[in-house]
Amino acid sequence: MITLKGLHKTFNAKSGVVKAVDDVNIEIEKGEIFGIIGYSGAGKSTLIRMLNLLERPTDGTVSIDGMDLSRLKGKELRKARQEISMVFQHFNLLWSRTVKENIAFPLEIAGVSSTERKKRVDELVKLVGLEGRENAYPSQLSGGQKQRVGIARALANNPKVLLCDEATSALDPKTTDSILDLLVDINKQLGLTIVLITHEMHVIRKICHRVAVMENGRIVEQGHVLEVFQNPKEDITRDFVNQLADPGDIHKTLDHLAEEYPEGKVVNLTFVQESAEKPLISDVLRKFAVDINILQGKISQTQEGAYGKLSVLLQGEEKDIQEAIAYMESHHVGVEVIQNA
Amino acid sequence: MLEQWFPNVDWEKMWEATVQTLYMTAISVVATFILGIILGLLLFLTAPGNRWENKVINFIIASFVNVFRSIPFIILIILLIPFTVWLMKSMLGANAALPALIVGAAPFYARMVEIALREVDKGVIEASQSMGANDWEIIYKVLLPESMPALVSGITVTAIALVSYTAMAGVVGAGGLGNLAYLEGYQRSNPDVTLVATVIILLIVFILQIIGDVITRSLDKR
Numbered sequence: 001m002i003t004l005k006g007l008h009k010t011f012n013a014k015s016g017v018v019k020a021v022d023d024v025n026i027e028i029e030k031g032e033i034f035g036i037i038g039y040s041g042a043g044k045s046t047l048i049r050m051l052n053l054l055e056r057p058t059d060g061t062v063s064i065d066g067m068d069l070s071r072l073k074g075k076e077l078r079k080a081r082q083e084i085s086m087v088f089q090h091f092n093l094l095w096s097r098t099v100k101e102n103i104a105f106p107l108e109i110a111g112v113s114s115t116e117r118k119k120r121v122d123e124l125v126k127l128v129g130l131e132g133r134e135n136a137y138p139s140q141l142s143g144g145q146k147q148r149v150g151i152a153r154a155l156a157n158n159p160k161v162l163l164c165d166e167a168t169s170a171l172d173p174k175t176t177d178s179i180l181d182l183l184v185d186i187n188k189q190l191g192l193t194i195v196l197i198t199h200e201m202h203v204i205r206k207i208c209h210r211v212a213v214m215e216n217g218r219i220v221e222q223g224h225v226l227e228v229f230q231n232p233k234e235d236i237t238r239d240f241v242n243q244l245a246d247p248g249d250i251h252k253t254l255d256h257l258a259e260e261y262p263e264g265k266v267v268n269l270t271f272v273q274e275s276a277e278k279p280l281i282s283d284v285l286r287k288f289a290v291d292i293n294i295l296q297g298k299i300s301q302t303q304e305g306a307y308g309k310l311s312v313l314l315q316g317e318e319k320d321i322q323e324a325i326a327y328m329e330s331h332h333v334g335v336e337v338i339q340n341a
Numbered sequence: 342m343l344e345q346w347f348p349n350v351d352w353e354k355m356w357e358a359t360v361q362t363l364y365m366t367a368i369s370v371v372a373t374f375i376l377g378i379i380l381g382l383l384l385f386l387t388a389p390g391n392r393w394e395n396k397v398i399n400f401i402i403a404s405f406v407n408v409f410r411s412i413p414f415i416i417l418i419i420l421l422i423p424f425t426v427w428l429m430k431s432m433l434g435a436n437a438a439l440p441a442l443i444v445g446a447a448p449f450y451a452r453m454v455e456i457a458l459r460e461v462d463k464g465v466i467e468a469s470q471s472m473g474a475n476d477w478e479i480i481y482k483v484l485l486p487e488s489m490p491a492l493v494s495g496i497t498v499t500a501i502a503l504v505s506y507t508a509m510a511g512v513v514g515a516g517g518l519g520n521l522a523y524l525e526g527y528q529r530s531n532p533d534v535t536l537v538a539t540v541i542i543l544l545i546v547f548i549l550q551i552i553g554d555v556i557t558r559s560l561d562k563r
Contacts, residue, residue: 052471078473085471092468095563096486106472108482137562157472 001193002028002051002161007060009046009217020046022217024060028210033187033194033303035204035225037240038214044197047214048163051195052084053077065160082110085154089166091146093138099125099149100134106156124152128182144175151182155190162186164196168203176200180207184303201243205229205302213237225302230272230334244300254311257295258338264315266295267325270334271308280331281312288324290316349531354521359541361435362517365507366545369442370500376447377499378492380406381454382480388455392476406448414445414506418513438515442506450499457491458484490561497553501546508542518542 009021020043028034038044049055050062053069062069064084072080085106093102103124107117125134128148138146147167154162164183168176184207187194198204204211204225212222213236220234232238258266271280281292292312299308314321329335343352380402386392387399412420418441425440426432461484469483485492511519518538526535 054467054471075475078475081471081473086468088464088468090464092462092464094465094483094487096489096560105469105482109469109472109474109478139563153472163471 001030001032001065002026002034002195003061003063004051005061005063007047007050007062008058009043009050009055010058019217021050021057024217024219026212026219026222028193028195030193031187031191032210033183033196033208035208035211036195036197036214036219037199037201037204037211038197039199039236042214043217044214045165048086048165048195048197051161051163052081052086054086082106082157083159084161084163085157085159086163086165087147087150087154087167089169091138091143091150091170093146093149093153095138098135098137099130099141102138102149103152103156106153110157120156124156127155127186128152142175143171144178147171147175147179148182151179151186155186155192158190160193162192162194164194164198166198167196169198169200176203177206183207201240204240205244205300205307207303209303213240224304226272226304226307229302229307230270244298254295254338257313261313261315264293264313265321265325266311266313266338268334268336268338269308269310269312269328270336271299271306271310272332272334273305274332278331280328280333281310284324284327287327288316289320290314290324347533347537349525349529349533350537351525354525355534355537355541358516358518358521358538359545361515362504362507362511362519362542362545365435365438365442365510365515365517366500366503368439369446369503369507370496372439372443373446373450373499373503374496376443377450377454377496378485380447380451381458382484384451384455385458385484392479406451409444409448410452412445414441415509415513417441417445418510433514433516435516438507438510438517441510442503445506446499446503449502450495453495453499454488454492457488457495460491461487490557490563493560494553494557497550497557500549500553504542504545504549 004024004026007021007024008019011018011020024047036044036047046055050057051064053062053072057070060070067080069077069080094105097105100121103121104117107120112120125131128151130145130148130152133141133145138149141149150167168179171179180203183194186192196203196208208225210223211225211228212219213228213234214220215236221228221232221237228237229241232241254266284290285292292314295311295313297308297310299306314324325335325337383402384399384406387395387402409417421441421444422432425437428440429437431437465483465487466479469479474482507515507517508519508522511517511521512523514520518541522535522538525531526538
């Protein structure tokens with residue numbers, strides 16, 4: 001659906017040439033929710049702006065649905081943009097227009113007749129759950145409601161692709177979740193391909209099928225969300241994954257426990273999909289002569305199944321502990337032993 | 342009563358002068374609004390980093406605006422006499438004042454328009470581009486509506502300046518309240534005429550300000 005090939009973008013700044021995006025190659029499937037995560041300054045905003053040519057690539061191609069976008073200009077480009085909508089972090093609504101009029105805006109641009117427009121606007125208002133607020137001005141809406149208008153506006157011309165530029169970053173956690181649910185709904189109902197950028201792993205976990213991690217303009221790692229969660233290869237990815245699992249200073253606590261029980265082993269277990277739902281711990285207890293002390297655990301849902309993290313203290317004979325670990329590994333559970341002093 | 346307090350005021354002439362002042366103000370405000378928006382848009386759009394970035398055009402318009410904004414109005418009228426005579430075939434009457442009024446006020450207003458346009462959220466312009474809007478649609482569906490309260494409060498200030506310009510134009514023969522106050526009031530030593538003309542001008546200014554404020558407030562939904 002979307003193919004990015006050898007994509008580069010350089011800016012000439014006073015301090016020299018800045019490589020904002022550096023040789024990015026991504027293939028995004030139709031109907032998929034694809035997330036790009038990175039810290040600010042990683043180049044993800046520039047990257048997503050090249051998907052609708054708001055930024056022109058210095059080199060490389062962007063093709064959407066087989067059409068090479070980077071070659072289009074003027075009228076053709078404007079026409080193509082109607083099929084690639086964008087949702088913004090700061091909503092970017094026209095304050096001078098009501099909710100209805102804001103949603104009608106892209107329809108006006110596309111030259112839709114006024115009766116058609118009215119019908120379509122009513123559908124969209126319903127789709128994003130803004131009934132009763134049609135005639136309000138943006139200044140009278142909450143952040144979440146504003147983003148709903150932004151999403152309705154983006155869907156107005158039945159786009160093939162929806163680009164979300166930090167769409168939830170200006171919202172509180174509860175509103176973020178409701179907007180993410182809405183995006184999943186839209187993805188399922190309309191089969192829409194969604195590309196989003198964010199700095200929050202929570203967003204990736206909750207709605208994305210695949211994820212790419214971006215650092216210094218490059219994609220350093222990409223893959224299915226669960227795979228990346230289970231087996232992060234790069235340090236930055238591990239940082240992001242830990243954003244989810246760690247309630248703050250758990251690492252300190254684990255290190256402390258490892259010291260406290262030199263005869264035992266503190267182990268982090270990562271469960272994915274089916275393994276998250278099997279009674280693994282009781283299996284191990286039954287089969288091996290070890291004691292298991294559960295320190296902390298967490299399970300979260302992703303679009304492709306459950307993802308769990310459990311920290312346990314294993315106590316017993318060294319040999320039994322090793323066997324237990326080997327058993328768990330053979331059952332597709334990620335095992336990470338915290339050093340024992 | 343009126344005759345006792347204002348013995349020298351010819352009310353029919355006063356009314357006629359008021360109508361002339363209103364006429365000059367109205368026409369020049371409308372023309373200034375249109376011309377100022379065009380110049381302001383060009384100033385904004387050709388500025389560095391904007392849609393039609395063009396250093397040469399930007400420099401030419403900016404110089405034109407700065408020059409005509411800086412010339413004192415009374416001198417501008419005199420400088421423009423040949424242009425006015427060529428355009429209006431006359432140097433007298435309300436119509437003859439119009440070219441100078443518009444040339445004097447439009448550059449002043451163009452700067453206000455430029456400032457108002459710069460205040461429009463860049464994100465909203467980006468959003469419209471992402472929807473496939475062309476330049477023309479961005480101008481009349483985004484830039485102008487989003488800056489309308491500032492455009493209206495700007496034209497209110499300009500309109501008030503124009504009222505005082507018409508009084509000056511009156512002195513050099515354009516008619517209106519300024520003309521009346523000068524000829525009938527000052528030169529014939531009839532202070533009551535000057536006083537009444539002043540009060541009427543003040544009333545016009547107050548009413549303009551109130552109208553401007555009400556419109557600005559009703560437009561601003563921020």
